[in-house]
Structures are given as structure tokens and as C-alpha cells.
Amino acid sequence: MLHVDLDQFVAAVEVLRRPELAGLPVIVGGRGDPTERAVVSTASYEARAFGVGSGMPLRVAARKVPDAVFLPVDADAYLAASEVVMATLRAQPGAVVQVLGWDEAFVGTQTGDPEAYARQLQAAVLDRTQLHCSVGIGDTLIRAKNATDLGKPAGVFQLTADNWLEVMGARPTRDLWGIGAKISGRLATLGISTVAELAAADPQELAGQFGPKMGPWYSQLGRGEGASVVDDTPWVARGHSRETTFQTDLTDADQVRDAVRGLAAAVLEGVAADGRPVVGLTLKVRYAPFTTKTHAKKMPETSDRGEILARALDLAGAIDPGRPIRLLGLRADMTMPDDARTGHTPTRSGW
DNA sequence: TCTGGGGTCCTAGGACCC
């Protein structure tokens, strides 16, 4: 199967509608104001050359590239471009398409020449959208996904059981999709720093360290093994959430209650569009400087706006009543009934 | 340097039950 990833997607879409930005360092994030509290969504390759990357605070990015063009996030524009890309993929011969986000998808197909298929696919996407993409080819989804990075930009790369360890073996575990900073750090303390070392590690021992599911899953990641079937079953959302970061920390309880009310009302917009009732509510509170507390409440299935809002405010009351408040941000999650998960469930461990 | 916004899933531990 193949994994397709659009190159610098968000920045590329912006440059398409403002051709004068081509070749300039473009940084998309927040409301496009580098003095605000927000982070980089996507930086163009020209900006990345200065060390700017996704997740970096805009203020830091501005310090690194004072001359960069800063643009606000325009989700609707990216979604529209994404839909054209995905439609183009689905129009390829024999293609089964599993969308992973705005800018990536797995494509399953039967072909004797995957490399040629990949090139053809790149040409079709470029022709229809003027966007470049990289394509990974693999004998498992994991290998295809990892291969894409090696093909960037605008290239094609193949990873199979034959060359997996040869190509990936010496790389840090952090390079694997699903292994982040924390887990790679914990692995390192166990003497596991490279992909080859992870591949050779005992799954039972990993289970002891990381739990019965995640331990063996990391072992599989190290070997590049797992599912090899692309699943195009329509996505069913597990829940809806909204998150916000305050430009200045909130310090009093009234402000917090107002913020929770507003956030919950915003989530309810997504819930209303979804149509299913709510069964659970979680409030994640980000305190300055950067600690998170969770307050959760299971609730009887309901679609009643007033009741859901009231319960959200109950949770707000649990926010540190005792000590001084310094709130950096808030996130509210609402979950749908389990039995609504009729579609396929593309879990990480399911791979 | 200082912390987005929208998602997903897993784990630990306590409460409660038989």
C-alpha cells in the first residue's frame, strides 16, 4: 500500500492563493499575529531552514525569522483543498483511500509496479491542485507511513521487510510514528535507543514497562510490522472538543466560569451538528506554568443543552477553589455513546 | 522559548460488588 503526504500543505495552500509569497519564509499559526500567545501550525521550507517548525511559539518563530510572512490559520480553505486532493486519490485506478487528516491518506491498490503508481498519483494531484506530495510504499501500513518521510519533498520511497532494518535500524526510536519524546526517553533509560534495538527487545519486558497493549505495540513499531489493509470505512467521531488559550492568564473564579460557559457552548455547536447525545464531559485545565488537571464526569445520555451546560459549570466549580488561580488555557471534551461507534475503529494498537 | 486546537487511545487506582 501507499501513504500520501502533502508537502508543507498549509503553507502551500496559502502560497497558491498569494503567488507573490512563493519562495518567501511563510509561517501560518494562530491569528497571524506573532506577538500573541499561539504556535506555528505549518512553516514553509524557506522558514524551516531557519529552524522554525510546527508547535513552536509564534514569538520564538518571529525571533528566528523576523522577516517571515505570518498568516492566520484558515481551516476552511485547507479543508476545501484537502477534499479536492482526496477526491483525486479516490479517482485513481483501484484505489481504496483511508484519510488520516487534512494532508495525508493511505491508498490501497493492486499493482505490479507501485513506484509507477505512486508517480502517477503525484502527477494527478499536482495537475488537479498544483500541490506537491510525497509517497511512501510499504508492505505494512507502518512501513508505508515511515517511508513517506524518507521521500520528502515530492519524492517516492519504499520500505518493506527486506530493507526495513537496513534503512531504519540505526535511526532513533523517536523517528517512528507513535513514539514521541516521552516514550523515546523512557526507552533510552532501558538501553533502547535505536529502531533496531527496539525491534530486538522482548515484547513481554516492554509490556511490564508500558502496559499490556502499549509494550507489545512499541515492539511491533520497531519491526515495522502490523496491518496491511487499507480501511475506507467512514469515520465516526468519538467525541468533540474545543480548546482555548488565554492571551493573559485568568486569575479569578468569575472569569473562569464565563470561560467554561463559552467553551462548553462552543463544543455544543459541534455536538449539535453531530446529532448524537452526550454521555461524558471532561474539562482539562492548563495552569500556568504548564501543568494540567483533568476533571471528568460521566453523565446520563442526554442532548439537553441546558443540562449539559449546567454540568460543565459544575465541573468548573471543581477548579482549585482553594488557592490562587492562574489559568493559561482550557479544553472541554464531550463524548458520544460507545454504541455509536459502529464504524471501524482505527486505533493505533489495531494496526 | 514558552506553550494551538482538534482528535485518539491507554493505564493506574479507587470504589463497589459478589
Place this chain on the structure above:
DNA sequence: TCTGGGGTCCTAGGACCC
């Protein structure tokens, strides 16, 4: 006085991805 074993449900928190 000391402390079963198994199960489920719930809350809190952690981690990862794009």
C-alpha cells in the same frame, strides 16, 4: 486480627498524532 480473588465502572492523568 488480618486481610481472598475476580470483576466492572469511573475518574484522573498521560501520551501521541496532524
